[in-house]
Amino acid sequence: MDVKLSFIFASILLTAASSSVYERDEVLRIFPRNAEDVRFLTSMEEQPEISLDFWKLPSGPDNILDVHVPKASLSHVKDGLTRQGIPFSVLVDDVGLALQQHMRTNRMSRERSRMRRDEGFDFSVYHTYREITDHMRYLADTYPEIASMMSVAATYEARSIMTIKLGKPFSNGTAKPAIWIDGAIHCREWIVPATLIYAVDRFVRQYGSDPTVTRILDDLDLYVTPVFNADGYVYTWRSDDTRLWRKNRAPQAGPCVGVDMNRNWDSRWAEGGSSHDPCSLLYHGTAPFSEQETRDISGFIWAHRRDIRAYIAVHSYSQVWMAPWGHSQNRPPGDAAAQDALGRLAVETIKSVHGTDYVAGRAMETLYQVSGDSQDWTYDKAGIKYSYIVELRDTGRHAFLLPPDQILPTAEEIFPSLLAVGEWVLEH
Ligand SMILES: *[C@@H]1O[C@H](CO)[C@@H](O)[C@H](O)[C@H]1NC(C)=O
Numbered sequence: 001m002d003v004k005l006s007f008i009f010a011s012i013l014l015t016a017a018s019s020s021v022y023e024r025d026e027v028l029r030i031f032p033r034n035a036e037d038v039r040f041l042t043s044m045e046e047q048p049e050i051s052l053d054f055w056k057l058p059s060g061p062d063n064i065l066d067v068h069v070p071k072a073s074l075s076h077v078k079d080g081l082t083r084q085g086i087p088f089s090v091l092v093d094d095v096g097l098a099l100q101q102h103m104r105t106n107r108m109s110r111e112r113s114r115m116r117r118d119e120g121f122d123f124s125v126y127h128t129y130r131e132i133t134d135h136m137r138y139l140a141d142t143y144p145e146i147a148s149m150m151s152v153a154a155t156y157e158a159r160s161i162m163t164i165k166l167g168k169p170f171s172n173g174t175a176k177p178a179i180w181i182d183g184a185i186h187c188r189e190w191i192v193p194a195t196l197i198y199a200v201d202r203f204v205r206q207y208g209s210d211p212t213v214t215r216i217l218d219d220l221d222l223y224v225t226p227v228f229n230a231d232g233y234v235y236t237w238r239s240d241d242t243r244l245w246r247k248n249r250a251p252q253a254g255p256c257v258g259v260d261m262n263r264n265w266d267s268r269w270a271e272g273g274s275s276h277d278p279c280s281l282l283y284h285g286t287a288p289f290s291e292q293e294t295r296d297i298s299g300f301i302w303a304h305r306r307d308i309r310a311y312i313a314v315h316s317y318s319q320v321w322m323a324p325w326g327h328s329q330n331r332p333p334g335d336a337a338a339q340d341a342l343g344r345l346a347v348e349t350i351k352s353v354h355g356t357d358y359v360a361g362r363a364m365e366t367l368y369q370v371s372g373d374s375q376d377w378t379y380d381k382a383g384i385k386y387s388y389i390v391e392l393r394d395t396g397r398h399a400f401l402l403p404p405d406q407i408l409p410t411a412e413e414i415f416p417s418l419l420a421v422g423e424w425v426l427e428h
C-alpha cells in the first residue's frame with residue numbers, strides 16, 4: 001500500500017471508530033509556578049495550530065490551569081511543558097468519552113422526566129433555552145404580582161435574551177434597590193442556567209411563606225438572566241461536537257466565529273488576559289461592547305446603576321466567589337473589606353447546605369489577569385460595590401460536563417447564598 005492510500009485507509013478507520021471530534025483529546029491540569037510559566041502557556045494559546053482551549057484559567061486563590069488539548073497537539077504540548085519543567089497531570093484522559101457519557105446521562109434523565117410528565121418542570125436535568133424561558137414565562141404568568149418577564153437585550157441571531165424581574169413594587173411607585181444576576185455568558189457552563197432557574201422558582205413560590213424570601217422581594221427587585229449567551233447556549237445543544245462552545249455566535253474575520261463576551265466590556269478592554277485573534281476562545285472583539293449582547297445588557301445596568309446594589313455573574317467551574325478586580329492585584333481601597341465580608345458570608349452559607357467548599361477571594365490573587373470582564377465594568381464604571389464572579393461546581397473532575405445528579409445539590413446550596421446577598425444589601 002502506498003503512503004497516500006494507507007493514510008486514507010487509516011483516516012477511514014479513525015472516522016469509523018470515533019463518534020466525537022474530541023475522542024482521545026485530553027484535559028491537562030497544569031501547575032504554573034510563576035508568571036513566566038503562565039506566559040509560556042498563553043503563548044501556546046496564541047498559536048492557532050495548537051488549538052488549546054483553556055477550561056480553567058488561574059483565577060481565584062489557586063494557580064491551577066486546566067487546558068483541553070486536541071489529540072494532534074498532545075505530544076507537542078506535553079513535550080513543551082516537560083522541557084520548561086512545568087508540572088502537570090491528566091485531568092480528563094478522553095474528552096470525547098467524557099462528553100458522550102455526560103450527554104447520554106442527560107438524555108436518559110430527560111427521557112425519564114418526560115415519562116413523569118405530571119411533576120412539572122424537572123430541576124434535576126439540563127434544559128434547552130426554550131424550556132428555560134417557557135418556565136420563566138409560566139412563573140411570570142402564574143405569579144404576576146411578583147414576577148414579570150422582560151427582555152433588555154437581543155443577540156446576534158436576533159433572539160431575545162430573557163430576564164425575569166422578581167419583586168413586589170413599592171406602593172408609592174418609587175424605584176426599588178435591586179440585584180442583577182446573570183449566568184452563562186459562557187454558554188457551555190450548563191450548570192449555571194440550571195441553578196438560576198431553580199433559584200427563580202424558589203423565590204417565586206416561597207414568597208409569602210418564607211420570611212426571608214418575602215422580605216427580599218418586598219424590599220428589593222431581582223433581575224435574573226439565566227442565559228446571557230442565548231445564541232451560544234442554543235448552539236451547545238445542537239450536537240456533542242458543539243457542546244463545548246464558549247463564545248457568542250457572531251461571525252468574525254476569516255473563518256472565525258464568536259467573541260468571548262466576558263472580555264468585551266468597556267473596562268480596560270484588551271489590556272491582558274484576552275486575545276486579539278478572532279479564532280481564539282478568548283477573543284475580545286473588535287472594540288469594547290462590539291457585541292449586541294454586552295452592549296444591550298450593560299446599557300440596562302448603566303441606566304439602573306443607582307438602584308443596583310449587587311451584581312453577580314455566575315460561571316462554572318472552580319467553586320469560588322470572587323470580588324473585584326480581575327485586572328489588578330490591588331484590593332479596591334475602601335470597598336475591599338465589605339466585599340470580602342459578604343464573600344465570606346456567601347461561602348459559609350453555601351457550605352452549610354451540603355458541606356461543599358467554595359473559596360472567597362479575588363481573581364487577581366494569582367498569576368493570571370483578566371480584562372474587559374463584566375465584573376470590573378460593573379464595579380469600576382457602574383459603581384456597583386458588591387460586584388462578584390461566582391464559579392459553581394465542580395473543581396475539575398467533571399468540569400463543564402457536570403452530571404445531572406449534581407444539579408439539585410448545586411442549586412440547593414446556591415439559593416441560600418443569594419438570600420444572604422439580599423439580606424446583606426438591605427442591611428448595609
Ligand atoms: C416608597 O416606599 C418605600 C417602601 O415602603 C420606602 O422605603 C420609600 O422611602 C418610599 N419613597 C417615597 C418617595 O416615599
Ligand SMILES: [Zn+2]
Nearest residue numbers: 186189315316
Ligand atoms: Zn465562564
